[in-house]
Amino acid sequence: MNERELIERIRTQAGRPRGLVHGIGDDCAIYAPKAGEELLFTTDFLIEGVHFQQSTHTAADVGYKALARGLSDIAAMGGSPRFCLVSLAIPQTLRGRWIDEFYKGLLTLARTTGATLAGGDLAQSEKVFCDIVVCGSVKKGSALRRDTAKPKDAIYVSGALGGSSLGLSTGKGRAWKKHLRPQPRLKLGQALHKLRATACMDLSDGLSIDLQRLCAASRVSADLDGELPMFDGASIEQALHGGEDYELLFTAPANAPVPRSLAGVPLTRIGTIHRGNAGCVKIDEFELQPLGYDHFR
Amino acid sequence: MNERELIERIRTQAGRPRGLVHGIGDDCAIYAPKAGEELLFTTDFLIEGVHFQQSTHTAADVGYKALARGLSDIAAMGGSPRFCLVSLAIPQTLRGRWIDEFYKGLLTLARTTGATLAGGDLAQSEKVFCDIVVCGSVKKGSALRRDTAKPKDAIYVSGALGGSSLGLSTGKGRAWKKHLRPQPRLKLGQALHKLRATACMDLSDGLSIDLQRLCAASRVSADLDGELPMFDGASIEQALHGGEDYELLFTAPANAPVPRSLAGVPLTRIGTIHRGNAGCVKIDEFELQPLGYDHFR
Numbered sequence: 365m366n367e368r369e370l371i372e373r374i375r376t377q378a379g380r381p382r383g384l385v386h387g388i389g390d391d392c393a394i395y396a397p398k399a400g401e402e403l404l405f406t407t408d409f410l411i412e413g414v415h416f417q418q419s420t421h422t423a424a425d426v427g428y429k430a431l432a433r434g435l436s437d438i439a440a441m442g443g444s445p446r447f448c449l450v451s452l453a454i455p456q457t458l459r460g461r462w463i464d465e466f467y468k469g470l471l472t473l474a475r476t477t478g479a480t481l482a483g484g485d486l487a488q489s490e491k492v493f494c495d496i497v498v499c500g501s502v503k504k505g506s507a508l509r510r511d512t513a514k515p516k517d518a519i520y521v522s523g524a525l526g527g528s529s530l531g532l533s534t535g536k537g538r539a540w541k542k543h544l545r546p547q548p549r550l551k552l553g554q555a556l557h558k559l560r561a562t563a564c565m566d567l568s569d570g571l572s573i574d575l576q577r578l579c580a581a582s583r584v585s586a587d588l589d590g591e592l593p594m595f596d597g598a599s600i601e602q603a604l605h606g607g608e609d610y611e612l613l614f615t616a617p618a619n620a621p622v623p624r625s626l627a628g629v630p631l632t633r634i635g636t637i638h639r640g641n642a643g644c645v646k647i648d649e650f651e652l653q654p655l656g657y658d659h660f661r
Numbered sequence: 662m663n664e665r666e667l668i669e670r671i672r673t674q675a676g677r678p679r680g681l682v683h684g685i686g687d688d689c690a691i692y693a694p695k696a697g698e699e700l701l702f703t704t705d706f707l708i709e710g711v712h713f714q715q716s717t718h719t720a721a722d723v724g725y726k727a728l729a730r731g732l733s734d735i736a737a738m739g740g741s742p743r744f745c746l747v748s749l750a751i752p753q754t755l756r757g758r759w760i761d762e763f764y765k766g767l768l769t770l771a772r773t774t775g776a777t778l779a780g781g782d783l784a785q786s787e788k789v790f791c792d793i794v795v796c797g798s799v800k801k802g803s804a805l806r807r808d809t810a811k812p813k814d815a816i817y818v819s820g821a822l823g824g825s826s827l828g829l830s831t832g833k834g835r836a837w838k839k840h841l842r843p844q845p846r847l848k849l850g851q852a853l854h855k856l857r858a859t860a861c862m863d864l865s866d867g868l869s870i871d872l873q874r875l876c877a878a879s880r881v882s883a884d885l886d887g888e889l890p891m892f893d894g895a896s897i898e899q900a901l902h903g904g905e906d907y908e909l910l911f912t913a914p915a916n917a918p919v920p921r922s923l924a925g926v927p928l929t930r931i932g933t934i935h936r937g938n939a940g941c942v943k944i945d946e947f948e949l950q951p952l953g954y955d956h957f958r
Contacts, residue, residue, distance in 0.1 A: 367955045368874060385699060389878065390807050391734040391862055392701035392797065397694035402682060404689035407746045407794060409784045437688040449704045451792045485792070487706045495748045495782070495792035497704060500689065510687050565688055577665060581686065658664045 365460065367486060377467050378474075378481040384447055393482035395447065395499070403446070404500040404507060406437035412492040420535065423462045424469030425544050426492065431470045433568070434498035435477055435548035436610040440566040442508040442553045443500030445479035450496055453489035477550060508556060508614070511581035513563035517615040519586060519635040520622060522549055525571060526598025529606025539595060546610040551627035556614055559622050564614035570605045570656025572645065574613055575635075580643030586635050588647040593632040607657040662757065664783060674764050675771075675778040681744055690779035692744065692796070699804060700743070701797040703734035709789040717832065720759045721766030722841050723789065728767045730865070731795035732774055732845035733907040737863040739805040739850045740797030742776035747793055750786035774847060805853060805911070808878035810860035814912035816883060816932040817919060819846055822868060823895030826903025836892060843907040848924035853911060856919050861911035867902045867953025869942065871910055872932075877940030883932050885944040890929040904954040 365373070371389060381387025386394035397403065410430040412418060421429070431448060438445050450470065454463070467481075474481055479498055513519075531543030549566075556564060563582055567574050571592075579586050592603050611629075615637055616622055622631055645652040662670070668686060678684025683691035694700065707727040709715060718726070728745060735742050747767065751760070764778075771778055776795055810816075825843065828836030846863075853861060860879055864871050868889075876883050889900050908926075912934055913919055919928055942949040 368877070386804070386806065391737040392703040392740070392804070394738075394799075394804050395700045395702065396801065397698070397700060399696075401694070403692045403694060403700075405692065405746060405780065405794070405796075406689040407748050407780065407782050407792070409748055409750060409782050409790075409792075411750060411784055411786060411790075414784055414786070440688040441691075443689070449702060449794065451704050451706055453706060453708060453790070483702065483704065485704050485706050487708055487711055489708060489711070489788075489790070491787075493706075493708075493750070493786070493790050493792075495704070495706075497702075497746065497794050499702075502691075504693065507683070507689070507691050509683065580665070 370486060374467055377471060381482055382480050384480060384482050387482050393449065400504050401501045402504050402507060404438055404441050404443045404502060405497065406434050407495060407497045408433040410494040423465035426494065427466040427469030428473050428545060430494045430496045431473050431479065432546050432548050432610065434496045435479060435550060436566040436568065438498050438500035439548045439550045439553035440508065440564050440612060441502065442506065442556055443502045444554060445477045446499045446501050447480040447482040448474060448496060448498045449482055450484035450494065452484065453487040453493040455490055456488060506557060508561055508564035510563055510565040510578045513578060513582035513584055513615040513637050515584055515637055515639040516618055517562050517637040518618050518633050519615050519637060520631050520633050521593065521611055521613050522552055522629045522631055523611040524593045524595040525609055526602030526606045527595030528608040529602040530595060530598040539597060543608060546608065548610060549612045549629060552612055552629050555627050559616050560620045561614045561616045564612055567609045567611045567613050569607045572604050572652050573654035573656030573658065575645050576643050576654040578613060579645060583642040585638045585641040585644040587638060588635040588645065588652065590632065590634040592634055593630065605655040667783060671764055674768060678779055679777050681777060681779050684779050690746065697801050698798045699801050701735055701738050701740045701799060701804060702794065703731050704792060704794045705730040707791040720762035723791065724763040724766030725770050725842055727791045727793045728770050728776065729843050729845050729907065731793045732776060732847060733863040733865065735795050735797035736845045736847045736850035737805065737861050737909060738799065739803065739853055740799045741851060742774045743796045743798050744777040744779040745771060745793060745795045746779055747781035747791065749781065750784040750790040752787055753785060803854060805858060805861035807860055807862040807875045810875060810879035810881055810912040810934050812881055812934055812936040813915055814859050814934040815915050815930050816934060817911050817913065817928050817930050818890060818908055819849055819926045819928055820908040821890045821892040822906055823899030823903045824892030825905040826899040827892060827895040836894060840905060843905065845907060846909045846926060849909055849926050852924050856913050857917045858911045858913045861909055864906045864908045864910050866904045869901050869949050870951035870953030870955065872942050873940050873951040875910060876942060880939040882935045882938040882941040884935060885932040885942065885949065887929065887931040889931055890927065902952040
């Protein structure tokens with residue numbers, strides 16, 4: 365199978381490019397924006413040996429996770445997915461069936477979330493390198509950002525923490541499934557406006573480092589004065605520093621009507637935003653070190 | 662330097678995200694479309710050992726070329742660049758200065774073309790992997806495509822062919838510069854409307870394979886009955902099959918007013934589109950084999 369035949373095969377699997385003027389197969393995909401919409405763009409690597417292993421992840425798992433990571437960023441800003449682009453470099457040994465299964469995993473999630481596959485790039489490499497782009501849409505001026513948290517806001521997280529990290533260490537059970545097939549919190553992100561959320565981001569690298577980033581961007585500090593919602597069996601270290609939970613971390617005014625769950629996901633108040641000392645996160649008067657995942661530490 | 666400090670450094674170098682609502686540093690970049698515009702999206706890998714070598718390409722060359730490849734796709738559809746996203750994975754040995762030079766090479770080209778750096782991703786890997794996304798803009802319904810060539814159209818190319826391939830083999834002179842620093846034909850692409858161009862694509866993998874792709878997409882055949890504009894010193898094989906010239910290949914009605922040069926680039930009529938036998942390209946009655954670059958042959 366040469367490159368053109370492979371692209372043709374992917375185009376057939378992807379189906380009609382719903383919502384797009386022009387999809388796979390040309391120099392560019394073409395999107396016609398709707399009146400009053402603003403567009404969100406995120407790009408995320410998924411690299412063999414860094415983000416996944418061939419020995420534990422099927423091709424379908426890799427395809428699913430590549431897209432799920434991007435969708436989680438769209439969820440964090442309250443967006444609705446519009447389309448995605450996928451760049452995939454693979455070793456010569458992984459042809460035919462691996463590629464089919466990769467796109468099957470990706471396209472199943474794409475269909476249920478509205479992220480039409482609109483294009484991408486293909487190449488050969490020694491290890492699997494995937495880079496995904498997702499475009500999402502929000503009503504003009506309504507995107508949730510991470511640099512807009514305010515002093516006295518309450519801090520919340522969705523779901524339970526540490527599950528993905530626990531799963532990675534045990535390789536089994538519900539925790540492993542949480543690691544392998546994270547659920548992007550799209551409906552929750554879209555519903556956060558009603559709660560008057562002031563800032564939001566997704567938990568991709570661990571609460572300690574992600575909350576530090578939110579506080580640094582908003583030039584505020586945080587006090588973790590609430591109880592953390594722990595994933596069943598996870599340690600406190602896994603809940604504080606474990607990456608890839610893909611839950612949402614958000615802030616809202618202290619008197620905002622935040623329910624116990626929203627869009628089917630439990631919400632827990634875990635702390636309070638304070639003035640000053642940008643990026644400092646405290647727990648019981650001690651400064652929490654940002655020990656979450658950092659590619660360049 | 663950790664990941665946050667590195668992102669902060671890139672954000673400072675990139676400057677204010679002109680034309681964007683929100684740039685580097687959040688889960689997503691935010692773009693507010695203008696009335697009446699359609700958006701073009703392209704994504705391109707630049708991989709060490711496939712598209713470039715550390716021994717012959719400086720970090721600035723790599724940054725420049727990564728963006729130039731994407732801009733060439735925008736040019737091929739007649740678009741004006743709006744912003745770009747850059748995913749970069751690098752070995753631990755290439756820190757600090759290499760990264761600075763990479764972004765310097767990329768940002769210099771970004772500034773002169775309007776492709777504001779709006780975001781991306783960072784990771785570590787054994788070799789350099791770069792994936793670039795470029796967003797361009799066209800007036801609604803005016804994007805040039807490759808699937809719209811018509812029988813009896815004349816076929817044109819811009820510039821001279823085979824230079825990049827010649828440069829790759831000699832490693833010196835004007836040809837090497839053509840390989841190292843290709844000029845995306847943005848102004849030419851934007852001017853092609855006035856010529857009533859019917860179809861267009863960029864020459865990234867070689868005339869033989871790219872013309873075959875244009876013909877296959879348009880369900881037509883082609884006859885190379887004109888003289889090829891040869892890059893000084895290039896062989897006929899380099900002109901027919903050599904990749905990475907990043908010139909434009911386009912079609913226009915036989916009576917269209919195509920000048921000898923446009924936007925400072927010479928234009929040459931090289932052939933004619935014919936009905937039927939989709940994807941077949943002939944030269945002197947012989948079928949031309951698509952020997953240009955194919956990642957999966």
